[in-house]
Amino acid sequence: MQTNSIIELSRSAYQKNIDFLNQLFGKKRILSSVVKGNAYGHGIPEFVTIASECGVNHFSVFDVEEARQVQAVVQNKATILIMGFVHEDDLEWIIEHDIEFFVFDKKRLTNASKAAKKLKKKAIVHIEVETGMNRTGFEKNELKSVISILKKDKEYLSFKGLCTHYAGAESIANYYRVESQIKRFEEIYQYLCKEELKPEILHSACSAASIMFPKTRMNLVRIGIMQYGLWPSQEVFVAYLNSKKVKIDPLHRVIAWKTAVMDVKKVKMGDFIGYGTSFMAKKNMKIAVIPIGYAHGYSRSLSNHGRVLIHGQRCMVVGVVTMNMIAVDITEIENIKKDDEVVLIGNQKELSISIASFSDYSNQLNYELLTRISKRIPRKIID
Ligand SMILES: *Cc1c(COP(=O)(O)O)cnc(C)c1O
Numbered sequence: 001m002q003t004n005s006i007i008e009l010s011r012s013a014y015q016k017n018i019d020f021l022n023q024l025f026g027k028k029r030i031l032s033s034v035v036k037g038n039a040y041g042h043g044i045p046e047f048v049t050i051a052s053e054c055g056v057n058h059f060s061v062f063d064v065e066e067a068r069q070v071q072a073v074v075q076n077k078a079t080i081l082i083m084g085f086v087h088e089d090d091l092e093w094i095i096e097h098d099i100e101f102f103v104f105d106k107k108r109l110t111n112a113s114k115a116a117k118k119l120k121k122k123a124i125v126h127i128e129v130e131t132g133m134n135r136t137g138f139e140k141n142e143l144k145s146v147i148s149i150l151k152k153d154k155e156y157l158s159f160k161g162l163c164t165h166y167a168g169a170e171s172i173a174n175y176y177r178v179e180s181q182i183k184r185f186e187e188i189y190q191y192l193c194k195e196e197l198k199p200e201i202l203h204s205a206c207s208a209a210s211i212m213f214p215k216t217r218m219n220l221v222r223i224g225i226m227q228y229g230l231w232p233s234q235e236v237f238v239a240y241l242n243s244k245k246v247k248i249d250p251l252h253r254v255i256a257w258k259t260a261v262m263d264v265k266k267v268k269m270g271d272f273i274g275y276g277t278s279f280m281a282k283k284n285m286k287i288a289v290i291p292i293g294y295a296h297g298y299s300r301s302l303s304n305h306g307r308v309l310i311h312g313q314r315c316m317v318v319g320v321v322t323m324n325m326i327a328v329d330i331t332e333i334e335n336i337k338k339d340d341e342v343v344l345i346g347n348q349k350e351l352s353i354s355i356a357s358f359s360d361y362s363n364q365l366n367y368e369l370l371t372r373i374s375k376r377i378p379r380k381i382i383d
Contacts (some may be wrong), residue, residue: 003378004260004262004291004292004296005257005258005259005291005292005296005344006257006258006259006377006379006380007042007043007255007257007377007378007379007380008256008257008258008346008379008380008382009043009046009047009050009254009255009379009382010253010254010256010383011050011054011381011382011383012383013229013252013253013254014050014051014227014229014254015054016250016252017226017227017228017229017250017251017252017254018031018051018227020250020251021226021227024210025210025217025221029218029219029220029221030058030201030203030220030221031056031058031220031223032058032059032060032081032203032220032221032222032223033048033051033056033058033059033060033223033227034059034060034061034083034206034222034223034224035047035048035051035059035060035061035066035070036060036061036062036066036083036084036224037367037370037371038371038375039228040224040225040228040367040370040371041255041297041369041371041372041373042228042254042255042379043375043379044066044069044070044073045069045072045073045379046379046380046381047254048069048070048073048074049073049381050254050381052073052074052077052078057074057077057078057079058078058079058081058220059074059078059079059080059081060080060081060082060083060222061080061081061082061083061084062082062083062084063082063084063085063086064082064085064086064087064094066082067080067082067094067099071099076097079100080097080099081099081100081101081102081126082094082099082102083101083222084102084136086101088111091111091112091115091123092118092119094123095112095116095119095121095122095123095124096119096121098124099124100124100125100126100161101123101124101125101126102125102126102127102128102136102163103125103126103127103128104127104128104130104136104137104138105138106142106146106149109125109146109149110149112125112157113149113156113157116153116157117153117156122156123156123158124158124160125157125158125159125160125161126160126161126162126163126199127146127159127161127162127163127199128164128165129143129163129164129185129188130164131166131180131181131184131185131188132167132177132180132181133165133166133167133181134167135165137164137165143188143191143192147192147195147197150197151197159197159198159199159200160200160201161199161200161203161220162188162189162192162199162201162202162203163202164181164185164204165204165206166178166181166182166204166205166206166208166209166213166216167181169205169208169209169212169213169216169232170207170208170232170233170235170236171233171235172212178209178212182204182213182215182216185202185204189202201218201219201220202218202220203218203219203221204218205218205221205222206221206222206223206224206232207223207224207225207226207231207232207236208232208233208236210223210226211232211239211240211243212235212236212239225367226251227254228253228255228370229251229252229253229254229255230251230253230354230355230366237249253345253346253352253354253355255345255346255355255370256343256345256346256347257343257344257345257346257373257377258341258343258344259290259291259292259341259342259344260291260338260339260341260342261288261289261290261336261337261339261340261342262288262289262290262291262325262338263288263289264286264287264288264289264330264336264337264338265286265287265289266284266285266286267284267285267287268284269281269282269283269284269285272319273285273287273318273319274318274319274320274322275319275320275322276320278303278304278319278320279304279318279319283331284331285329286329286330286331286333286336287318287327287328287329287330287331288310288315288327288328288330288336288340289325289326289327290325290326290327290342291324291325292324292325292326292344293321293322293323293324293326294321294322294323295324295374296373296374296377297369297372297373297374297377298321298326298344298372299321299368299369302317302321302326303317303320303321304316304318304319304320305317306326307353308326308328308342308344308353309342309343309346309347309348309349309351309352310330310333310336310340310341310342310343310348311333311335311336311348311349312348312349312350312351313332313333313351314351315328315329315330315333316328316329355369355370
């Protein structure tokens with residue numbers, strides 16, 4: 001455990017987000033909580049605990065390791081869906097525990113069927129189809145043989161879902177590309193229906209698509225970033241506000257990351273701070289040294305960019321982020337001493353550091369910065 005900082009997860013903030021999302025999507029639609037990347041850095045065990053307490057009973061992960069972590073919390077009281085990597089050796093465990101999984105290559109489909117046969121139990125599969133992202137998903141010319149396998153082995157394969165993923169729904173710049181993906185998905189669905197093979201559910205939407213292209217919501221939405229209280233991009237936030245004619249952000253940040261001042265010191269005008277020469281003091285300065293660096297997940301890209309809160313005031317990171325430490329400018333703030341609270345993400349007095357204003361880059365960075373936060377920092381659930 002690294003106890004020089006702590007992550008707090010707010011249950012009440014999460015409840016508000018889920019209430020908002022449930023209202024937006026309606027009761028009949030399944031909301032799958034996407035918790036890949038260690039629940040976007042929040043920590044799977046603690047985050048899934050909160051989500052379960054708030055009534056969420058469907059989780060999507062990237063791989064089997066994450067599925068096991070979710071399973072350890074929810075036991076068999078929630079559905080778990082693996083969207084990405086599955087090793088052949090894990091198929092039996094998956095099927096035994098009724099874990100659902102994406103299938104985007106024939107080998108996985110036939111292996112799943114074999115494992116299911118051996119266990120005398122159905123494998124619950126979601127067929128992912130390629131619609132234009134060009135990552136994973138069956139190509140059109142493979143569908144015929146997929147259909148024949150699903151039909152032939154229907155005793156062992158339960159065709160639960162048909163799904164796809166969009167290439168950049170968070171930006172209107174990709175409007176045409178996403179629209180043509182939606183169309184292609186619909187065509188594939190029609191084709192399967194004609195072949196008398198109907199999936200139980202259809203799903204395609206991530207957070208951005210669910211807002212920008214409401215018709216993508218279908219039977220289930222796979223919601224990651226918004227449940228953590230962040231928008232996929234400014235564009236999506238603005239689109240939401242315009243669609244509802246409201247001005248208030250309905251989302252609440254769940255995570256806070258806090259540490260304390262390790263040391264305070266003076267720097268003379270003309271001196272450099274930290275490694276190298278990326279920051280030179282243009283005046284006599286006072287800095288606080290904070291025991292957080294890229295080893296804890298405070299990205300090096302925040303060198304000379306990041307901000308933290310001390311005594312309710314915003315302080316700039318000066319110099320490069322090193323492995324275990326950063327320095328921040330406290331020249332204008334009186335009486336800062338060792339052990340005073342430092343907020344890396346979260347609120348202090350009236351101010352707040354959202355993840356994006358870690359720096360002035362795009363919101364896309366939210367995803368990356370969050371998932372970098374070290375697993376070894378203790379997580380605490382608060383109200
Ligand atoms: C990550 C992911 C999501 C969730 O994306 P958000 O933008 O965080 O809502 C949905 N579907 C798939 C396939 C994903 O990989």
